[in-house]
Amino acid sequence: MSAALQRRRRLFQAAFLALFVSAPALDLLRWDLHEAQLWLLGRPWTLGIADFTAGRIGATEVALAILLRAFVPAIVLAVGFLYVAWRWGRLYCGWLCPHFSAVETLDRLMHRALGRASLWDAAPPAARGDWRWWPPFVLLAAGLGFLWAVTLLSYLLPPAEVWGRLLAGESTPNQARFLAVATAAFTAEFVFARHLFCRFGCAVGLFQSLAWMANPRAMVVAYDRARARDCRSCSTAAAPGGSACDTVCPMRLKPRDIKRRMFSCVQCGRCLDQCEQSQAAQAREPLLEWRTGADALRETLRLRAAELRAERPAPQPEEVV
Template structure:
């Protein structure tokens, strides 16, 4: 007898949970801990507790030569941009929207709300649920709306704390002494985020996020950039699967299709994890892998229309 091959346990999503959770906490706590924010009252950035005004105080500028002022601008402003922007583009060039899938707080909310909506309607988005005629119970929708509103308010408050001193802001909010303009900002931003989280989560990631768009363009320019690749030689194994990979994708992309069809892929690898789960008893393992692309081919993939994805019916 041959020993059964045991596929290693998939830990991709556990790793993502750690990176996303840590970055989400950083997003919320960075202003409070003075790690990074912009203080509108003092009109300068704060970085690790220190004011960052590029050392261009008016008194110093008035007493300095043009060369000294230019040197400060070069060192404190232009040089960091020349280092950080190419670094970010290089990461996107090699790995795509890695920030989106492994760090972005908004995408973390997308996945969370998708999961809640799936439990309510059986589908991860409202539009898919309406097409399937599955709307769920009103009480569940009320709960989901409340969750989205609370997350939206927390986001609005977090963003405002990047612009105003956080502790006085929180104190004014608790004591009911918040100013008119901060209150307007909180109201408008909370409503916008709530609407986004309820109706347009992944759509914003696809079509409205400039950061994601730049990453996708850089990634598409690299024929060898890492991409989810489908093993076409084993495509028949998909017959016993109900498109678990496509169903798992938070961006609702055809996960087994060409790279150009996955322009907005966030490299979250949910599809890979889903395939690993389906094929966990298959000695050959997952049909989807995350590996460098092949220039000119771009991981051609499954001829979806040629494969019956319905589970096989047992013979009578």
């Protein structure tokens, strides 16, 4: 089940990445700096201010247009987005975000090149890298950095102009400077700080995490502690040294930990996939599973009680006089 879930998640990621790159060219969403005009779903999105300035509509009409075409859609979008996070956590990050898709892809290449998924991770005892994977890793990081830079520029200027000038080698000085600086910044981030940005620098992820933490019934990864001894023999192809669920987490979290320490969990389900693989190889049920609603609340309360018991100082023996 988890393997199929991961295939489905990668399809969602690929589809959203294609949408992210093609949206400006299809006029699905972009801001034209030349015309100071927002394009949405193939049509110019106006608030009636130009008509009001020209005297074609009155103050009431323009105020109503601003309310219905700016404030209401923004509020509905924000509330809907935070509601999804409140119920299920950072699903956008783990299932759609183009940046996170790049993070996971580059992690896999760096693991092949270095024996671990990040420059800042501690090397496993038997970690072995292959230097032949370094050129593909660096080239992909630079290619993604350039793609991100061009795509962001096409959200601000007509995509035909951006791509046309780029292919003809005639980009304006300002466009060339933007592309050079943005490509360098994105490439450096992809090489050195991929998951660090997701954990500590992304405002979209932060607000999702805050909404998720506010709901004790939100979806969580539950751990069957009664079978904790089964973790001793946990091993998969991705983590032959054991602790597979910890090893594969792209956010460097411990999936068996309490919710408070899982603040930046993106609900990617990779820990569940590894747990299922490991336990299935030994004809056992997985120890990790998603839980929601009352089950999630019970899991949260149980882990909180266990944490309090662990932090409580041990009683001191009475002194014998």
